[in-house]
Amino acid sequence: MSDIIIAFILGIVEGLAEFLPISSTGHLILVGHLLGFEGERAKTFEIVIQLGAILAIAILYHKRLVSLCNIKPLIQKEKKFNAFHVFLGVFPAVVAGLLLHDIEGVAKLK
Incomplete structure (x- = not known):
C-alpha cells in the first residue's frame, strides 16, 4: 500500500x-x-x-488558551477559570508520574 x-x-x-x-x-x-x-x-x-x-x-482554541494565562482574576473576587486552576488540576498527575515513573521496571524484576 x-x-x-x-x-x-x-x-x-x-x-x-x-x-x-x-x-x-x-x-x-x-x-x-x-x-x-x-x-x-x-x-x-x-x-x-x-x-x-x-x-x-x-x-x-487560541483565545481560550490565552485567556487562561490571565493572572488578574487570581487577585479579584470574581471566580473565573484561569491558569492557576489548570496548574492545580495537573500538579497531582505530575507528582504521581514522578513518583511512579520506575514502577514498570520494578514490576519486570519479578
Whole structure:
C-alpha cells in the first residue's frame, strides 16, 4: 500500500480519535500495525501527526488558551477559570508520574 494512502488512513484515525475519550496514539499504533506501517518511520509519523492535531487545537482554541494565562482574576473576587486552576488540576498527575515513573521496571524484576 502506498505511503499516501497509509498517511490518509492514519490521518482519519487521528482526526476521529483525538476528540473521543480514547487513546488516539494507541489507535494510530494499532492501525499502523494492521497496515504494516511500523518501525522508526511509523514512530516519527505518529509524533508529527500528533503535533499537527495539537497545533490544530491550539489554533482553534487560541483565545481560550490565552485567556487562561490571565493572572488578574487570581487577585479579584470574581471566580473565573484561569491558569492557576489548570496548574492545580495537573500538579497531582505530575507528582504521581514522578513518583511512579520506575514502577514498570520494578514490576519486570519479578
